[in-house]
Amino acid sequence: MQKLVIPRKTVYRLSLYYRALQRLRVGKTATVSSAALAKAAGVKPTQLRKDLTYFGQFGTRGLGYSVESLSKQLTDVLGTTRLQPVILVGAGNLGAALLRYHGFAKEGFEVVAAFDVKTSKTRAQQLGVKLLPMTELGGFVREQHIKMAILTVPGTVAQEVANALVEAGVLAILNFAPIILQVPDRVVVNNVDLAIELENLSYFIQ
């Protein structure tokens, strides 16, 4: 597997393609051309074809791609074949909000526990997930072999918590705190900053 040569942007687009394919699948479409799929994913047809060739040949010339088969290939490449356990750290405003929003679950991810400095039975019931104190973070991650974490703590403690996560063995962090986390090279961080997205939009409407 020469996954190291696949550009990050390509990997990101694979998810877009997968999403678009799922919509076709429920629409009972059996086969799709690069032109049609590219449009649904918001990219150019040549880019879609180029992206796919990074890890194999999946289409039939003159016909297109099998929706079913390409879907499967993509889940294999993306590593979403099995349900991936995830923990959420920081059950404050945003963290609690994300827990209530169950958008992750249906896409192959399960939030198996949440962590916060302050825990209580009633709060745990509100959130509908196991709520543990920060002191148990390291042990839990190690025992359950957790590899992915959603980080929704305040920016002031984000780096410190990230350090604890990394030390316990977490390899991927979805970071909502508005700071750039310093982590070892083996750890991947994706940043989501809603305020920055809005700020970015505001530039374009002047």
Next chain:
Amino acid sequence: MQKLVIPRKTVYRLSLYYRALQRLRVGKTATVSSAALAKAAGVKPTQLRKDLTYFGQFGTRGLGYSVESLSKQLTDVLGTTRLQPVILVGAGNLGAALLRYHGFAKEGFEVVAAFDVKTSKTRAQQLGVKLLPMTELGGFVREQHIKMAILTVPGTVAQEVANALVEAGVLAILNFAPIILQVPDRVVVNNVDLAIELENLSYFIQ
């Protein structure tokens, strides 16, 4: 103003720089080098300097940048000098979650109203914001001259709602629905898809 020549990625990074500067400001730092600021923003020093030169010269050679002054310049360029009114469409799980999370407010954006197909007094009170039926969307946008919208409706109706927003005069959409919106060139869309971010991470931990 030759804003058209500034790369999109540069504009995005300006927000990162601004964020980093705010942290320095509360730390009473008066002046900062490109090396220090770049590290805080997670980029290379040369890139930071190149980004800034797209719209002027702000530093002092041998010294660095004035935190105060550069902050102001950035808000000018980004267009966040004035408080920008925003509406949220779709007060379901995710929409409600974002309303409860007040991360936007402190960054210069105010959610002035939320829209949903079903409205009720108690629901509006829970959300802490004016909750209006979808039928009033167009009128409200036109009267209040709303330019920015956060879209948190189900994917199945997202395009339809986006059309209504665009027709009423909205110029920028922060889209959380998992589809690619088709909009006129004058309208800017930023997509945020939490499931895709997780999926993307899962590729890197295989």
Next chain:
DNA sequence: CTGTGTGAAGGCTTTCACAGCC
């Protein structure tokens, strides 16, 4: 004849190297 696969060209961003100013 339709639609994929792909080397080559083109375009865009990042990085380098160093001149210029404090």
Next chain:
DNA sequence: GGCTGTGAAAGCCTTCACACAG
């Protein structure tokens, strides 16, 4: 001496053009 500003070079990604398969 330290640090910014910037043309030039390098690197990366996208798009083109067309060969090739069904």
